[in-house]
Amino acid sequence: MKQLIKYAFLLISITTQAYAQDNLITNIASRKSVSLNGSWQYIADPYETGFYDYRYTELKESNPDAYWNTDVPSNKTEKKEHGYTDKYSLQVPGDWNHQKPEFLYYEGTLWYKKSFDVKKINTASRYFIYFGAVNYRADVYLNGKKLGMHIGGFTPFNFEIPAALLKENGNFLVVRVDNKRGADEVPTLNTDWWNYGGITRDVKLVEEPQTFIQDYFLQLKKPLVGKAPAARPEAEGWVKLNNWKHGEAVVISIPELKFKKRVVSANDSTALSFSLPKLQLWSPENPKLYRVVIATATDTVVDKIGFRTIQAAGKQVLLNGKPIFMRGICIHGEIPDEVRRAVGPQDARILLNRARELGCNMVRLAHYPHDEAMTRMTDSLGLLVWSEIPVYWTINFSNEAVLQKAKAQLKEMITRDHNKASVIIWSVGNETPISDTRTRFMHSLITTAKRLDSTRMISAALEVNYAALKSMNVIDDPLGQYVDVVSFNEYLGWYGGLPDQCRKANWSTPYNKPLFISETGADAKGGFHADSLTRFSEEYQEWYYKEQLDMLKRMPDNFVGISPWVLNDFRSPKRNNPLYQEGWNRKGLYDDKGNKKKAFYLLQSYYKEIKARDNRNK
Template identity: 80%
Template sequence: MKKLLIILVCICVTALAYAQDSLIANINARKSLSLNGRWQYIVDPYETGFYDYRYKELNEKAGDAYWNTDVPKDKTEKKEHGYIDKYSLEVPGDWNHQKTEFLYYEGTIWYKKSFDFHAVDNATKYFLYFGAVNYRADVYLNGKKLGFHIGGFTPFNFEIPASLLKEKGNFLVVKVDNKRGADEVPTLNTDWWNYGGITRDVKLVELPHSFIQDYMIQLKKPVAGKAPAIKPEVSGWVKMRNANAGETITITIPELKFKKQFVATADTTQLNFILPKLQLWSPENPKLYRVIVSTANEKIEDKIGFRTIEALGKHVLLNGKPIFMRGISIHGEIPQDVRRAVGEQDALQLLNQARELGCNMVRLAHYPHDEAMTRLADSLGILVWSEIPVYWTINFGSQAVLNKAKAQLQEMIARDHNRASIIIWSVGNETPISQTRTDFMHSLITRAKELDPTRMVSAALEVNYASLKNVNVVDDPLGQFVDLVAFNEYLGWYGGLPDQCRKTSWSTPYNKPLFVSETGAEGKWGFHADSLTRFDEEFQEWYYKEQVAMLKRMPDNFVGISPWVLNDFRSPKRNNPLYQEGWNRKGLYDDKGHKKKAFYILNAWYNEIKNKAQTN
């Protein structure tokens, strides 16, 4: 009986963990109330508001629980918590940059927002939507727990019982815990700062009883190696919630004078249609169409580009033609403010820096970035590698960890599967080789292809250094499952000096495109000495000169590179007191936006590649 009780408790906890509703797509196109702005907070490193003194989770109605009101019923009631304006934080935003005392804080902070609400006639369902909360979020409304979410960079939503909402004084509380854990994704050890907080938008969304939950509208994958047909075929689906029998779904693309109706079948209705006179999306022509998905109850508008992408033999083909990716890796951080990036203005800063460098591609490392990044990349014509934080030493033997990774993968893809700019879903970075790890990663690759068969799937693989004389071989066994063989290399920074590149060549046993997903060296802007002095600009400049010379000798399946990294970024692993001071200095821009000497080396090579492609 005791064993059965334990099992039932575990089932209940698991059910609550995954009790969130499936993600609602294109949240900005929905009727909603923004809950951004100032939120009051309580710092709770001992989690006093969650556990009693025996370290048992507090009863939902416990007066001492921080998710319940802080207003005493009368002068005799004891309340040991309170929310006041003196202690408030801006949402969206990480807490680390907002208060000096939070610079290195990792732990629990309770956020509280009061709001009024007026129901509309045609809305019968209400959801709380969070763009991202790092890392675990427990969400309570008016003393009732809606659920919790694990994962710091992907969106989630919970349905709100209509009876729970009040016209005045709703009491929304979110327990945010950004402590790192050995069985989390990412795990304990990372080379970036663990910004905590409600880091992206919060919305109260109003929807009809029967509504469009999600949709995917993309060009059908072409026959291998062939360009899209003269009359390109679109395939996809629309997922309804509570669809009425015989309900009609209409797809409209006004510019193409296209309109077609489909009868809803079960929850998910398959789409297939031809789009004549279609302009294909590309970096040179980032054409987006206004696409309207509508039913009798609602109308959702989106801007969608249409293109095909595939890895075939030695090449990556965009719209059937080989492409070389002039990339850069980017952290979701605004270095001059020492904060997590959020919103369109931040995305514009980062992507404009990449364009100034000469890039047509960015690797968004090492986690899904704010949605503004991928939507702006669509508009600007920048190819995107999007990644989940399966990083370094994840617990590859744990099914629970695999489930967390799959959940983040699914949320990343669900949010962005209509973004033309995204051509690569990445399932991880620099994971150490073992059969257990390969099985773990293969499972993620399989899942990514099930969720989205139209894009390439990859990961930053391990390298077998000097397995042959002066030849480094990318033979990571995971290479047999990815579409693009990508690898990180730092010849001349980690081990040896940059001139080591002169006698080095690269190969892979896989008949697939080869991509350098990272390379770089540290250099502090304004520190000048000579090319042999570590951390000065001249060393970093020399490093890039030698790298470029080596990359020009790469085999003919070499299809691109995303050096590490666009900007200097915070990292608690980088503690040289003169040159790092808690910053990784591999950026081509420093933390104040200055270009380093290495910037001009890479920029010149990228311009050379671009000009050569235009003349061919």
């Protein structure tokens, strides 16, 4: 009984502290807000002196030695052992690792402080602090009072500011950021990418009316399996009001379609259902977006939404009722040319234009949710998206607290992007080793994802047990019975053997579902040339891709696409060959200076052939 009580208390603690508010405001770009980006002062605190006392007990909120409290002495006798100054400042959004040489490999705690004024506080409004992402744990304080804490390095969160706390002059916002890896975190201790720390995405002060449109969901109703959308497609969804009042009216309008519908809400979540005549469907060839206006008596939100259907039907993936082959590439949220975390529209355009030049119609955003600028831009450019939470390798699948952390990140990812037409796959993880415990864990995530959004496909990148003596490699992971697309990572010719192993390799799965190669690739140091047998040469990587692409000609008829690993070289402390890696994963088709490797042109040519074939078959 004591153990059960202890376990229940743990779950309550997780819910009330780590995920203190369940009111994520979506489409933040459409809200009335003030940017808090720019220069923030910081204190490096590897011993966490500003958070714990010398007995390693969390400091009381009023303790003057706590780093969230003012650093200005009230008089000359007051002892202050911390201080913020412009001498020590960092740019937000941005990781700390690339901004200061001493932080190149730093993992630990930094305190950020931003002072700001509010021109005029509207006493009829409510105010929120919004963060696009902070890696990994964020404790947020305003004017010495704690607003809350969030765990998870790649998803957005916000906290409401108590009415009496915000001032017109002299506000100071302090954020304790801790990016230390943990055995019971998501992701866990071991990853194959660099753990960039900091306030890595936008920070905003958001103003809302007392009752406001917190979230909404508007997509086409999924047709019967194998059927194209109707001539007058049915849209459905909901609008969620914060501080809902009985009888509140919600008006949905799409001016270009001359469409307007008024619905009276019966509770805080108002269901929507209506037909949309003369609708142009969103697709990579025609990424049509409509201006959608959602309004109440006190609030208006404007968005650009594309309408399309996506589903797995037997052995095919159907976009708007028609089979599609996904010409993909995996992308890390990193700008290797500048050795930093990617942030904002400019970085998104750099990464996505490289994918488009390769000939892609799809990107796998690995291994975590990327900046929202990426998914907004994939909507406008017409690139399909696989979006993933960092349930990666061997996390603690037996720990209920870890499962709740994964579900929280899954919910935040889906909530932020559930109106993005380009997002077609929610992925619940990558290369998780098979066991009954792991399968129950992953199945729970899949069930959660389908409950949150039934309009998209669910998948995960599965591992492969390669056939030792036989030519047939079978993807029979028990998780395959729950996903919509059977996706797998394979590296024949890089991890074990040489690329010519592909000549005798064949692939199958016992599941009557679409089959997708979610990763394949080989390292090559850009500019290093040798014969094709020399590892880490561009010629070896080129040979690898030649054999892989020849193998794809023998794939079964449920093969629906591929997203090779990876678009760009990226930082990874696991990769320590002193000649060819030097702390970089070199599987990119672009090197860390932005130069194309020889394998780029092979894949580009293959994608051109596939595109021409698909155009002939239309």
